Every structure is written in C-alpha cells, then in structure tokens.
Amino acid sequence: MKTALFIPCYIDQFYPQVGIATLQLLERLGCEPHFPEAQTCCGQPMANTGCEQEAQESYQHFVKVFQHYDYVVTPSGSCAYHVRKHYDVLEQTEAVQHLRRNTLDLAEFLLQVLKIKSLDARFPARVGLHQSCHGLRGLRLGSGSERNIKEYSALRTLLNMVDGIEIAELQRPDECCGFGGTFAIQEPDISVKMGKDRIADHQRAAVEVITAGDMSCLMHLEGILRRQQSPIQVKHIAEILNSQV
Amino acid sequence: MKAHPIKAAAFLQNEARADWHDESLWFVRAKRDKAAHEIPEWEQLRELASQIKDHTLSRLDDYLEDFERHALENGVQVHWAEDAAAHNRIIQSILKKHRARRVVKSKSMLTEECQLNAYLEQHDIEVVDTDLGERIIQMRGEPPSHIVMPAIHLKKEEVGQLFHEQLRTEKGATDPKYLTEAARQHLRHSFLKADAAITGVNFAIAETGGVVVCTNEGNADMGTHLARVQIHCMGIEKIIPQTKHLGVFTRLLARSATGQPSTIYTSHYHRPRPGAAMHIVIVDNGRSKQLSRPDFRNSLKCIRCGACINTCPIYRRSGGHSYGSTVPGPIGSILTPGLDLKKYSSLPFASTLCGSCSDVCPVKIDIHEQLYRWRQIITREGHLPRTKKWVMKIAGSILSRPGWYEQAGKTARRLLRGLPRILVYAPLNIWGKGRELPPPPRQSFREWYRKNREE
Numbered sequence: 001m002k003t004a005l006f007i008p009c010y011i012d013q014f015y016p017q018v019g020i021a022t023l024q025l026l027e028r029l030g031c032e033p034h035f036p037e038a039q040t041c042c043g044q045p046m047a048n049t050g051c052e053q054e055a056q057e058s059y060q061h062f063v064k065v066f067q068h069y070d071y072v073v074t075p076s077g078s079c080a081y082h083v084r085k086h087y088d089v090l091e092q093t094e095a096v097q098h099l100r101r102n103t104l105d106l107a108e109f110l111l112q113v114l115k116i117k118s119l120d121a122r123f124p125a126r127v128g129l130h131q132s133c134h135g136l137r138g139l140r141l142g143s144g145s146e147r148n149i150k151e152y153s154a155l156r157t158l159l160n161m162v163d164g165i166e167i168a169e170l171q172r173p174d175e176c177c178g179f180g181g182t183f184a185i186q187e188p189d190i191s192v193k194m195g196k197d198r199i200a201d202h203q204r205a206a207v208e209v210i211t212a213g214d215m216s217c218l219m220h221l222e223g224i225l226r227r228q229q230s231p232i233q234v235k236h237i238a239e240i241l242n243s244q245v
Numbered sequence: 246m247k248a249h250p251i252k253a254a255a256f257l258q259n260e261a262r263a264d265w266h267d268e269s270l271w272f273v274r275a276k277r278d279k280a281a282h283e284i285p286e287w288e289q290l291r292e293l294a295s296q297i298k299d300h301t302l303s304r305l306d307d308y309l310e311d312f313e314r315h316a317l318e319n320g321v322q323v324h325w326a327e328d329a330a331a332h333n334r335i336i337q338s339i340l341k342k343h344r345a346r347r348v349v350k351s352k353s354m355l356t357e358e359c360q361l362n363a364y365l366e367q368h369d370i371e372v373v374d375t376d377l378g379e380r381i382i383q384m385r386g387e388p389p390s391h392i393v394m395p396a397i398h399l400k401k402e403e404v405g406q407l408f409h410e411q412l413r414t415e416k417g418a419t420d421p422k423y424l425t426e427a428a429r430q431h432l433r434h435s436f437l438k439a440d441a442a443i444t445g446v447n448f449a450i451a452e453t454g455g456v457v458v459c460t461n462e463g464n465a466d467m468g469t470h471l472a473r474v475q476i477h478c479m480g481i482e483k484i485i486p487q488t489k490h491l492g493v494f495t496r497l498l499a500r501s502a503t504g505q506p507s508t509i510y511t512s513h514y515h516r517p518r519p520g521a522a523m524h525i526v527i528v529d530n531g532r533s534k535q536l537s538r539p540d541f542r543n544s545l546k547c548i549r550c551g552a553c554i555n556t557c558p559i560y561r562r563s564g565g566h567s568y569g570s571t572v573p574g575p576i577g578s579i580l581t582p583g584l585d586l587k588k589y590s591s592l593p594f595a596s597t598l599c600g601s602c603s604d605v606c607p608v609k610i611d612i613h614e615q616l617y618r619w620r621q622i623i624t625r626e627g628h629l630p631r632t633k634k635w636v637m638k639i640a641g642s643i644l645s646r647p648g649w650y651e652q653a654g655k656t657a658r659r660l661l662r663g664l665p666r667i668l669v670y671a672p673l674n675i676w677g678k679g680r681e682l683p684p685p686p687r688q689s690f691r692e693w694y695r696k697n698r699e700e
C-alpha cells in the first residue's frame with residue numbers, strides 16, 4: 001500500500017507540529033507514508049472565493065503530484081472534502097477519479113482503511129471537541145444534530161481510544177466556528193463573533209483543550225483565545241492521538 | 246445596496262442584542278430538532294418530499310395547466326402574472342371590478358416580494374396585514390426580517406411601545422397576552438369591514454384545483470370567510486400533483502418551521518362561497534428563469550419553512566434586514582442572485598459553507614452547494630471586486646508552483662517574526678481585528694521532513 005501524506009499549506013507553514021504528529025502516528029501504526037515534496041495546496045482557498053478558474057493550476061498540480069499513490073491522507077477534513085467534491089470540474093481521467101475516491105481525512109484513514117480498534121495514547125485533560133463542518137457534513141464523519149439518523153462520530157470514536165482523556169459536553173455540539181476560509185476576511189465581524197460564541201460554549205464546559213480535525217478552525221479559535229489571553233489550548237486531533245505522556 | 250458585511254457589522258454593534266437574536270432563533274432550531282427526532286421516518290419523509298418536488302418541477306407546465314383547468318371547473322377565476330408588476334396590476338383590477346376598497350391580507354411572502362402593499366396604497370386601497378408579526382412590521386413601516394416570524398427581530402418591549410403609540414395600550418405594557426389581545430380587538434374591526442381578503446398559498450393541488458393555506462392564527466380564514474372576494478396569490482412552484490402528497494409536506498412543514506407537529510390551521514379552499522368570488526393569481530416573477538438554470542432549479546423545491554434561516558449561524562448574528570432581500574438567510578441567498586446578480590452579489594458570500602442549511606432542509610435542497618456555485622458565476626461575470634480577483638490569481642500561481650510557494654512561506658514567516666507588533670496589526674490586517682495571527686514557527690513541516698526523514 002503506497003500512502004502519501006498531504007499537508008495543507010497553512011499547516012506546513014504555521015503548524016508543522018500537526019504534520020509531524022500525523023506522520024509519527026501513522027508510522028507507529030505501521031504505515032510508512034511518503035511526503036512528496038512538490039505538493040502545495042488543494043486549491044480550496046481560491047475556489048471558495050469564487051475563483052475556481054484561478055484554482056485550476058493547483059488542482060492539476062495536486063493530481064500530478066499524488067496520482068501514483070494508493071491513498072492520500074491529510075489531517076484536514078476540509079481539504080479532503082474539497083478534492084473529493086470539487087475536483088468534479090476537472091476532466092474525469094482515471095487519475096482524477098482515483099484521487100477523488102482515495103483522498104482521505106486522517107480519521108477516515110484510521111477507521112476505514114487501517115481499521116484501528118485501539119491506540120497506545122495518553123492525554124490526561126478535559127477536552128472539548130469542535131466538529132469541523134466540512135468533515136462533519138461534507139465527509140459525514142459524524143451524524144450531525146440536524147439529521148435523524150443513528151448517532152455516531154468518527155472523531156469521538158478515536159478520542160475514546162485515548163487514555164485519561166475526558167470529553168466535555170457542549171450546548172451546541174456542532175455549530176460552525178466562523179472560519180470559513182476567505183469568509184474570515186470578507187465577513188470579519190461575524191466570523192470573530194461566531195468564534196467567540198464557540199469559545200464561550202467550550203469555556204462553560206470548563207475545557208482545557210479544544211481539539212478538531214481541521215487546523216484552520218483551530219487557527220481561527222486560537223487567534224481569538226490568544227487575543228482574550230485565555231489559558232485554553234488548541235490541539236489538532238492528530239496531536240492528541242499521538243501523545244504518550 | 247450596502248453589502249452584507251457592512252450591515253452585519255452594524256447589527257453586531259449591539260452585541261447583547263445580537264446574542265438575544267441568536268438565542269431566540271437557536272431556541273426555534275432546537276425545537277425543530279426535537280420534533281424531527283420524534284419521527285422515526287423523518288429522513289425518508291425528506292427524501293419523499295424532495296422526489297415529489299423534483300418530479301413536479303420536471304413537468305411543471307403540465308401540472309400548472311391541470312391545476313388551472315380544475316380550478317376553473319370549480320368556479321374559481323385564474324390569472325397569470327409574468328412578473329411583480331403584472332401581479333400587482335391584476336390584484337388591483339380584481340379589487341376594482343368588485344369595488345373593494347378595504348383589504349385584509351394574511352401572510353404572503355409573494356406579495357412582499359411584489360411590494361403589493363405600497364402599490365395598492367398608491368391606488369387608494371387600504372391594506373391591513375392580519376398576521377400578528379406582519380401587522381407589527383406594517384405598523385413600523387419595515388420589511389419582514391424572517392419569512393415565518395416576520396417580527397422576530399423585535400423585543401416585546403418594542404412591540405409594547407409601538408402598540409402604546411398606535412393602539413393606545415398602556416404605556417410600558419409588555420405582557421404578550423395583553424398585547425396580543427389588543428391586536429385581536431384592533432384586527433377584528435378590519436376583518437369585519439373588509440371587502441376583500443388576500444392570502445398566500447402553501448400548496449396548490451393540481452388534481453383538485455384547490456389551494457392550501459397554513460397559519461397559526463386562523464387569520465386567513467377570518468379574512469376569507471367574511472369578505473365578498475377572496476384572492477390567493479401563489480408562485481408557480483407551489484404546485485403538488487395530488488392530495489395524497491399533501492400529508493408528506495404538512496408533516497414536514499410545521500416541524501421544520503417551529504417544531505410544532507402541524508400548523509394550528511391547515512385550510513383548504515376549493516371554490517367561492519355562494520354569492521362570493523374566488524380568484525387565484527399564479528405568478529412567475531423570475532421563477533421560470535430559475536427553473537431553466539440546471540445548477541439552481543431545485544431551489545424551487547423550497548416550501549418556505551424557514552429552517553435553513555433559523556439554523557444559519559450568520560443569519561442569527563446579522564439579522565434578516567442585513568440581506569436586503571424579501572427572503573433572507575441561505576435560501577434567500579440562492580434565490581435572489583437569480584433576480585439581480587450584481588445587486589445581491591455579496592449574499593452568496595455571507596456563508597461559511599458549513600452545510601447546516603442543507604441538512605435541516607425538509608426538501609433536501611443542496612443550499613450550500615448552490616452558494617458555492619453562485620460564487621463561481623459572480624466571479625466569472627465580473628462582480629467580484631477587482632483587487633480580490635487579482636489576489637486570488639496571484640495566490641493561484643504561487644500555490645501551484647512548489648518553489649514559489651516555499652519561498653513565499655519562508656518570507657511571510659520571517660516577516661511575521663521580525664516585524665514590530667504595530668506593523669503586523671496595522672489597520673490593513675483584517676484578520677487581526679479580533680484575532681491574533683498564529684505564532685510563526687522557525688521551520689515549516691517540509692523543512693523538518695527534509696532534515697528528519699530524508700537525510
């Protein structure tokens with residue numbers, strides 16, 4: 001099984017520890033993912049702004065870099081969703097179709113491909129789970145509060161494998177944090193307000209750490225937390241799953 | 246029109262009020278969740294409703310003709326209006342023919358869309374909105390801020406003050422029961438004096454030629470039962486094929502809208518009362534154009550329950566008036582650009598694409614996907630500000646060239662580390678308005694990888 005690691009651009013540049021945790025976790029589970037160095041970005045930031053045209057080059061580049069791997073794993077539900085959902089505008093060559101099937105978020109890869117049932121991880125803290133929207137409603141990593149189906153959450157399943165962790169219950173378990181890519185810049189007032197409200201929910205639940213499957217949501221929340229000088233930390237789920245205190 | 250972000254920012258100036266607005270609507274959303282979870286076959290119902298609507302839209306012309314034929318057979322007079330102006334003209338001519346000067350109207354977003362009230366008032370016809378929320382905003386001279394709860398943006402203190410000024414209730418009174426009673430007494434006069442009653446339509450049944458109107462206050466019935474003339478205004482998309490399909494929609498509608506098992510009144514109108522007249526006005530006003538757009542046609546499945554509005558985290562924090570369109574929120578943001586792309590070009594961007602709207606929608610409209618598609622069209626047709634497009638072009642070039650990308654990242658991180666705070670958080674940095682930037686690490690992931698895995 002040839003697996004590639006796709007590290008979204010903002011993680012590469014600003015949160016290298018998330019990339020490292022993802023890589024180490026996969027290695028510990030017996031996988032040897034390769035990080036093709038020519039990779040850049042899936043093109044989502046441009047496309048969500050309405051510039052699908054300007055994103056094409058990135059799409060083509062992504063396909064070129066990753067087409068020969070069996071799986072592409074990424075610690076971002078949002079990027080995985082973008083490739084699977086929005087690469088429909090490319091000519092549907094075999095390579096494109098293959099990538100649209102096999103670009104997976106880390107949680108999907110752990111549960112559906114590696115089929116892990118347990119983990120050797122320990123993280124003794126009270127944690128609030130932020131269910132990033134594209135993972136939740138795009139990739140269906142959880143049932144979501146809107147639909148009347150059997151309840152499940154891939155991220156919770158994974159967190160439950162961690163020793164010592166305590167998962168806090170929130171009043172609004174899956175409301176958006178307000179990041180939304182360029183929305184954060186185009187509608188800054190609403191974006192920040194949504195983030196503040198999400199944080200208040202986690203604060204009421206007395207969490208020490210907020211985690212999520214998407215670092216972009218956490219970057220936004222962390223920005224507000226630090227402005228508020230709050231002691232609450234943010235950690236990508238890969239960092240928690242990879243911790244062994 | 247001022248763009249959504251500007252009006253949203255103004256709404257957020259009063260944060261406590263924005264919180265109150267958010268909580269009020271979240272309460273409705275939570276009630277909806279509870280009601281939806283009490284029906285085990287909820288998701289099947291949604292699927293069924295979606296398929297019935299898809300089917301109906303696929304042969305809408307046939308069903309509309311069926312509907313007209315059956316309505317005519319029932320003794321109803323049927324009118325077709327191509328646009329808002331035609332709709333208003335037709336209504337006025339009906340009223341003129343019947344010498345009707347006083348009109349009561351139950352809730353109809355279509356007549357709001359056509360701005361019927363203003364038109365009739367110009368022609369010396371008195372129109373009184375009889376839905377309590379609609380009456381309140383009519384008294385204030387405001388448009389509705391929500392399609393199901395038109396006055397949801399107002400607090401009971403404000404309604405108390407308004408009623409004190411206009412209906413002479415006690416000063417400072419805020420008891421909803423007392424205020425509602427005052428409105429009832431006031432509206433009773435209007436009902437008794439009315440020559441004509443206008444209603445909206447929730448469903449029009451092709452098989453029978455009948456229309457169905459759902460209200461909680463019974464005001465549609467009060468109007469139509471008392472007046473000599475009843476007029477029902479409907480968009481072409483209100484059609485469902487058969488009576489047996491109605492139950493699917495009524496089960497979904499009230500639960501999605503307010504969390505009630507059904508609206509208090511579900512009124513069926515088939516024919517005029519003896520000695521009275523019944524008219525139906527069927528309106529296009531841009532709908533057939535929307536039907537012709539493959540990417541957006543299924544927005545016409547909408548049954549106007551308002552669930553997508555209640556769940557929208559942006560709507561809840563910016564208020565209905567920030568959208569500047571009759572239908573606000575996610576569904577408004579996919580319908581209105583079809584009417585005037587330039588004017589409403591900021592609306593498809595008033596979303597994080599979180600997708601909650603599509604998941605609450607009882608007829609499974611892929612609302613957030615349509616928002617995404619409108620964005621592409623807005624850019625293609627040149628309505629995205631030029632600087633933004635230019636930035637995206639540059640970003641696109643950098644992000645598809647590994648060498649440039651790495652250099653740009655390095656430079657940015659170095660700058661962020663080295664520059665004094667005052668420069669980094671200069672007014673141009675919109676991100677920094679309420680948020681810190683991530684602390685720039687010395688090493689990117691790829692640099693670490695090179696050192697630790699490749700050497």
Ligand code: SF4
Binds near residue numbers: 501553609
């Ligand atoms: S789009 Fe769906 S959820 Fe929104 S008002 Fe229409 S039917 Fe209701």
